[in-house]
Amino acid sequence: MIAVLLERIGLALVTLLIIAVTVFFALELMPGDACTVHLGRGATDTMLAACRARMGLDQPPLWRFAAWAGDILHGDLGVSMQRERPIVDIVGWRLRNTLILAAVTATIGIPLALGLGVLAGLKPDGPLDMAISGIAIFAMTVPEFISGTLMILVFSVILGWAAGVVTIGYKAPALDLVRASMLPAATLVFILAAHILRMVRASVIEVMQSDFVQMARLKGVPQRRIIWHHVVPNALLPAISVIGLTMAWLLGGVVIVESVFNYPGLGRLAVDAVADQDLPLVQAIALLFGLIYVLTNLGADLLALALNPRLRTRRG
Amino acid sequence: MTAPSPRLMVENLQIGGAGFLVVDRVSFTLGPGESLGIAGESGSGKSTLLLSLMGMMRQGLLHVGGSVRLDGRPMLGQSDAALEPVRGGKIALVPQNPATALNPSRRIGAQIDEALQLHSTLTRIDRAARVLDLLGRVRLPEPAIAARRFPHELSGGQVQRAAIAMALAGEPDMLLLDEPTTGLDVTTQAALLDLLVDLRHRDRVGMVCVSHDLGVLARLCDRIAVMYAGAMVEEGPLVPVLTHPGHPYTRALVASIPRIGAAGLPLPIDGNPPSLFHLPTGCRFAPRCALVQDACRTTRPDLELLDPDRKVACLRPMTIPAPVTRPSDAAFAIGAPILAVKDLSVGYAQQNMFGKTTPRQVVEAVSFTVQKGEVLGLVGESGSGKSTILRAIAGLAHPGSGSMSLTRDGETRVLAASSTERSLAQLRSIQLIFQNPDASLNPRHRVLDLLAQPLLLYGKVARSQLRAKAAGLLAEVRLGAATLDRMPAQLSGGERQRVAIARAFAAEPDLLLCDEITTALDVSVQAAVLELIRELARKHDVAAIFVSHDLAVVRAIADRIAVLRSGRIVEIGPAGDLCERPVDDYTQSLIASILRIPA
Numbered sequence: 001m002i003a004v005l006l007e008r009i010g011l012a013l014v015t016l017l018i019i020a021v022t023v024f025f026a027l028e029l030m031p032g033d034a035c036t037v038h039l040g041r042g043a044t045d046t047m048l049a050a051c052r053a054r055m056g057l058d059q060p061p062l063w064r065f066a067a068w069a070g071d072i073l074h075g076d077l078g079v080s081m082q083r084e085r086p087i088v089d090i091v092g093w094r095l096r097n098t099l100i101l102a103a104v105t106a107t108i109g110i111p112l113a114l115g116l117g118v119l120a121g122l123k124p125d126g127p128l129d130m131a132i133s134g135i136a137i138f139a140m141t142v143p144e145f146i147s148g149t150l151m152i153l154v155f156s157v158i159l160g161w162a163a164g165v166v167t168i169g170y171k172a173p174a175l176d177l178v179r180a181s182m183l184p185a186a187t188l189v190f191i192l193a194a195h196i197l198r199m200v201r202a203s204v205i206e207v208m209q210s211d212f213v214q215m216a217r218l219k220g221v222p223q224r225r226i227i228w229h230h231v232v233p234n235a236l237l238p239a240i241s242v243i244g245l246t247m248a249w250l251l252g253g254v255v256i257v258e259s260v261f262n263y264p265g266l267g268r269l270a271v272d273a274v275a276d277q278d279l280p281l282v283q284a285i286a287l288l289f290g291l292i293y294v295l296t297n298l299g300a301d302l303l304a305l306a307l308n309p310r311l312r313t314r315r316g
Numbered sequence: 317m318t319a320p321s322p323r324l325m326v327e328n329l330q331i332g333g334a335g336f337l338v339v340d341r342v343s344f345t346l347g348p349g350e351s352l353g354i355a356g357e358s359g360s361g362k363s364t365l366l367l368s369l370m371g372m373m374r375q376g377l378l379h380v381g382g383s384v385r386l387d388g389r390p391m392l393g394q395s396d397a398a399l400e401p402v403r404g405g406k407i408a409l410v411p412q413n414p415a416t417a418l419n420p421s422r423r424i425g426a427q428i429d430e431a432l433q434l435h436s437t438l439t440r441i442d443r444a445a446r447v448l449d450l451l452g453r454v455r456l457p458e459p460a461i462a463a464r465r466f467p468h469e470l471s472g473g474q475v476q477r478a479a480i481a482m483a484l485a486g487e488p489d490m491l492l493l494d495e496p497t498t499g500l501d502v503t504t505q506a507a508l509l510d511l512l513v514d515l516r517h518r519d520r521v522g523m524v525c526v527s528h529d530l531g532v533l534a535r536l537c538d539r540i541a542v543m544y545a546g547a548m549v550e551e552g553p554l555v556p557v558l559t560h561p562g563h564p565y566t567r568a569l570v571a572s573i574p575r576i577g578a579a580g581l582p583l584p585i586d587g588n589p590p591s592l593f594h595l596p597t598g599c600r601f602a603p604r605c606a607l608v609q610d611a612c613r614t615t616r617p618d619l620e621l622l623d624p625d626r627k628v629a630c631l632r633p634m635t636i637p638a639p640v641t642r643p644s645d646a647a648f649a650i651g652a653p654i655l656a657v658k659d660l661s662v663g664y665a666q667q668n669m670f671g672k673t674t675p676r677q678v679v680e681a682v683s684f685t686v687q688k689g690e691v692l693g694l695v696g697e698s699g700s701g702k703s704t705i706l707r708a709i710a711g712l713a714h715p716g717s718g719s720m721s722l723t724r725d726g727e728t729r730v731l732a733a734s735s736t737e738r739s740l741a742q743l744r745s746i747q748l749i750f751q752n753p754d755a756s757l758n759p760r761h762r763v764l765d766l767l768a769q770p771l772l773l774y775g776k777v778a779r780s781q782l783r784a785k786a787a788g789l790l791a792e793v794r795l796g797a798a799t800l801d802r803m804p805a806q807l808s809g810g811e812r813q814r815v816a817i818a819r820a821f822a823a824e825p826d827l828l829l830c831d832e833i834t835t836a837l838d839v840s841v842q843a844a845v846l847e848l849i850r851e852l853a854r855k856h857d858v859a860a861i862f863v864s865h866d867l868a869v870v871r872a873i874a875d876r877i878a879v880l881r882s883g884r885i886v887e888i889g890p891a892g893d894l895c896e897r898p899v900d901d902y903t904q905s906l907i908a909s910i911l912r913i914p915a
Contacts, residue, residue, distance in 0.1 A: 209375070211416040217396060218370055219482070220404035220434050229430070233421050309421055309466040 004305065012298045019290035020072075023283055024065050033057055037277045038081045068283075077284040082276045087284045091266065093170045095288065098254060098265035100177050104185040105192060105250070110243060113193035117200025117239070118232060124205050132197065139194035144253045148187040148260040155183060170264035184261040188253055192246055199242040203235040210234075237308050244300020248293040322347045323522055324369065324407075324490055328382035331361075331368055336592040338364045338377060340546040343619075348489060349520035353533030353554065355569070356543035357838040358809075359589055362526045363412070365543070366492050368392065369524065370407055371399045386490070405435040408488040412495040414479035418467040424451075424478045425463030428485050435486030450481040454511060473504035480511070491515075493525040497532055501697040501865065506909040509535045528838060530558065530573060531911025542566045545590050545600040548619055552626030555914045560635040562628035565601045570638035572843040574872040576910050579892055581872050583639060584844030588808055599631065607632065638915075651688035653723060654859050655709070655731075655827055658683050660718035662704050662883075678704045680883040681718070686827065686859045691850070693874030693891065694863045695906070701883035702863045706829045709861070710748045711735030722746070724826060744774040747820035751832040753812035757804040763790070763815050764800040770822040789818040793848060810841035814848065821852060828853065828860040834869060846873050867910060871895045879903045 035051035036043065043051075052058045056067065071078065077087035116136075120129040139147070156164030166180045207213060208231060216230045251267075258267035266285060273281040305311050322345035331339040339361045346352055356362045364374050369384055371391040384391040386407055391399070411417035418427060425447050432443045451459035454477040467475055476496065483491060496512070497505040513536060515521055525536050533540055534554060541551040542565065550563040561567040571583040587604040596602055602612040611631055619629040662679040679701040686692050694702045707713035709720060711734050720731040724745055732738050747770075750756035757766055767786040771777040777785050787797040793814040804812050813833060820828055830849065834842035850873055853860050864870050870877055871891050878888040879900065887900040898904045 211411065211413065212419045214372070215409070215411055215417040216419070216430075218372060218403050218409045219431050220400040220402065220486070221430065222400055222434075223396060225430075229422070230419050234419065237421070310468050 004311075005302070008298060008301050008305075012294050015294050016291060019294070020069055020287060021065070023286045023290070024068060025061070027279055027283055028061055034081055034279045037279060072287070077287075078280040080278055080281045082278045083281070087281055090281065091269070091284060091288065094264060094266045094269045096174070097170060097177055097263070098258070098267060100174060101181045101184055101188070101254065101258075101263060101265055102247070102250070104178060104181050105188040106247065108185065109189035109192040110196065112189065113196035114200055114236065114239065116193065117197035118204050118227070118235070120197065121201040121204025121208070121235070122227065122231075124201070129201070133201065136194035136197055139190045140198075144187060144191065144256045145260055147190055148184070148257055151183050151187050152261075155186075165262045166264065167262070168264070172264075181263065184257045184263050187257050187260075188250055191253060192250055195246045195249075196239060196243055200235060200239050203238050204231060207231050207235045237304065240304040240307065241297075241300050244297050244303075247300075248296040251289050251292060323387055324524070325385045326369070326382070327385075329365070329368065329384060330379075330381035331364055331373065331377050332380050332592075333377055337380065338546050338592060339368065341382070341619075342543075342548050343382075344541060344548075344551060346490070346522050346524060348522050349516065351516055351523040351525065351537040351539070353537035353540040354524065354526045354543060355528070355530055355533055355540055357528060357569075357589065357840060359545075359592075360543040361546040362543050363494055366409075366494055366524065366526045369492055370403055370409060400434070404431055404483075404488070405486040406488055407490040407492065408483035408486055409492045409494065410476075410480050410483045410496050412498060414475040415467060415472065417479060418475065418482075420467055422466075423463065424465050424467065424470070428463070428478070428482045431482055431485035446485075450484055451478070453484070454478070454481045455507070456481070473500050473508065476500065476508060477511075480508075484515070488521065490522045490524070493523060493527075493536075495527050495529075496525065497529075498527075502867075502906060502909045502911075503697065505532070506911070509911075512536055529911070530570065530913050534558065534913050535911050542569065545595065546592060547600065547629065548627075549601065549629045550627065551619065552622075552628075556635070557626065558914050559637060561638050562622050562626060562633040562635050563601075563630045564605045564607050567636070567638045568604075568606075569840065570913070572840040573913060574843070574846070574866075574868040575913070575915070576868040576871055576895055576907060577912070577915075579871070581847050581850060582839075582843040584847055585840035588810075599629075651690070653685040654688050655686040655723075656721045656728075657685070657705075657709070658719045658721075660705065660708060660720065661716045662701070662708050662713050663716045677716075678883050679708070679715075682880075682883070682885055683718075684878055684885065684888060686861060688826075688859055689854065689857050690876065691853060691860045691862055691874045693870035693877040694861060694880060695865070695867050695870050695877060696880030697865060697906075699882075700880040702865075702880050703831055704883075705880075706748070706831050706861060706863050708733075709827075710746060710829055711738055711743075712748075722827070740774070744770075744823045745826040746829065747823050747825040747827070748829040749813075749816050749820050749831065749833050752836050753804070753809065753816045754836075756816055757812060757819075759804050761803075762800065763802055763804070763807075766804075766815060766819055767800075767822050770819060774823045786822075789822050790815075792821065792852060793818045808841075809837055810844065813837060813841075813845055817845070817848060817852070821856070821858075824856070825858060828858055830860060830862045832864055833862075835864070835866075842869070849873065867895065867906060879906065 034055060035048050035057060039047055039051060056064060068078065075088065077091065079085070080087050080090055083090060116132050120132040123129055152164040155161045162183050168176055168180055213226060213230055216226050254265065255267035255270055258265045259271050266288065270285045273285060324346040327343050329339055329342045330337055342365060344352060354362045354365065364377060367374055369391065371394050373379060379392045386402065428447045428450055429443050432438055432446055438446060447463055448459040451462050456462045456474060456477050462470065462474065462478065470478065497508055500508065509532065516523055523536065525533060527533050537554055539552065540554040540557050541548050542563065543549070544565050550557060550561065550566045557566060558570055561570055568585045572585055574582045585604055590596055590600055590603065596613065598613040598615055599617055602608050605612065609631070615631065617629045617631045619627045622628045622633050660679060660682045661677065663677045682705060684692070694705060696702045704713055708715050711732065715733050721728050722731045722742060722745065724741065731742065735743060764783065764786055767789055768782050771782060771785055783800065786800055790797060790799055795811060795814055799807070807815065834845050837845060846869070849860065852858065862870060862873055874891045876889060877891050877894045878885045879902065881902050887894060887898065887903045894903065895907065898907055
């Protein structure tokens, strides 16, 4: 058990290191560097040399990677070129905002998905399953920018329930952001729930046909109790890792959804940073996304480990 | 004194689907404390019948006709909700495979407690005590600990006991047992059957037990019903039915069972059971029956009284003793040794929770030789190391110490530990046949492709002669040349195992390693496979090592037997001597726990 725990955590650390190396050297491979981008066409060789000396860009790449990685371990993400401020200050608030959006999405989306998935799986191919699965497949195939735009059209333009575009600043109080995140979160829930409920449905169908569910029926266990005590706990176990994967996968969706709704989160910042060619900022955001991805999956793995007795305790 | 009124009444029961019946016109009654065994080979409909007694239909099957009544109350055509108080309360099932029939994420105690919640009025505290009481009653050591365990944390025998405890929780009058001891070691099986017999006599629980193993039924039941292709062919008191069968199928089934007390091979039943979609118009057993007459092919016999207590579905029933075994062939003359194993030890590295490895010894200092043309049987319970020895000889397990040597054409050479270090000639001369042909035959290859591989690799057969050569191999295992173009999935289990045997003989080996090769087969098919191995080994002068957990099977085929316990040979000797006059205590207890069929 402890060995498995350490192994998973070790693997997560290795993955993070690989992400850091990839992010750093991918940008290194690009023609030019932060100084050529920052100073533009009019830069002279002396200006470039001075800039590179100031930024430490004249050092060999491996040395700079070590310095960059060392700074990150101390909580220093570097300095933004365009904004000329420490990246930590810029990223911190946006990270909070994105986490708020993710939390709202997960709080609504996961229970919704589990519930609908179980409902669909209990009577496969029944009318309820047809409706739920049909909508889910639609949600999975429509890209975020279309479903987001549709949300704005329906809930903002036609019904007028919520503002279509988020207008508050990135330092707004958390509660205001929760309120502002409703439409973007709904867009994300739409997709997230679709993926998870398809998985839960398949899992419920499988468990319903298992020997132990038949055995429960032969024991005289009422249907309701069979569902709650025998089907649901066993069907949700495999869903945990899918939830982890889907949540992590959602980060890609965040970039688009935040842009569509003008939500002041990490995703929109990433788009801005790329547009501004602010390379140190892009590096930092890419690394943060990687960190969130790895942590989410690690969390899902550990949760699955904790809840599944077959993984938790071994015979012998 | 009048006979007790029957509790369970089955009348003309028919279960099936579009155009076929899995259970056809089955009738019987069962009173309190009575026990009925249902025998039959796979596909005979016995498990479907058992489930229907609880008002449950297998997926895709429908109740077509007839009725099942428990205490006068109909069990079929009822909703699950209506049957809730009956299921588990009046009638309970002990499942075939308890490892999958128990909820993997709930503790044993909680699952037994659930049955108590549903079928008793006990308070929470009383229920907890009752759970421990039940676990103690099925003789699980340390009930308090067992109750806290998850199913995967118990051994096969322990889970089966827990499943029995769960079935007993509702204090049912009727217990249904579906192959209750399949997959258990003989000593565990014997203990479990003692427990069930005790329950029956003490609590007057009625029992219906389904099993392919007549020994299990003989231990547990007073009456027996024999099923063939969905219908009952014979029903009556167990001892006379098995000693003087009235139906030719019963007689053939009894004769196909290997006996520990008799030398020689059991008798196979020719042919295959009919497809349920294309049943013969007359008697269903007619195409395989030795005593068939013209009338049998046109008239379907009903189950009729043969004597006041026995019913047989045959046009010319008779009660003659079943032939026991075929007289054994000429005594084996010891030839030159072909394989010598000396001080063989095999261990596995076992990882503990901190990643530390500790060696675990599976085989310890085992020595034996195998002579040319001899069949050596290796017998032992699960974990005794018998399969590991076989894998070591095949070069698939890495021995820790010891040596092996193989003699071919008068030349003795050391046998390298790993198959990758052996010469092609050595690889060719040792061939392995696995337990499960479903897993050992590539499902995407035609039979021809399967046989072509060893022919091309070892035999250097020209491609133009491949088909003829492969057809010749199939003929030796009594399969037609049409089988060459079939896929493994299109063959029956027995036919698949024959293909696996043909594949082994394609290499023209000197030594055949057989790893539980009949365990997955029905008894009548097992008898045919044993006969085949024996015949081919004699014909081609091939030696064989035959591994099995079943001493009776090994006695039927082996010249000499080695008994293994915890990785050591405790006794080795000629088959007849070892079975009739065992010297070692363990061998004696092993033979004592073998279930005997009345003869």
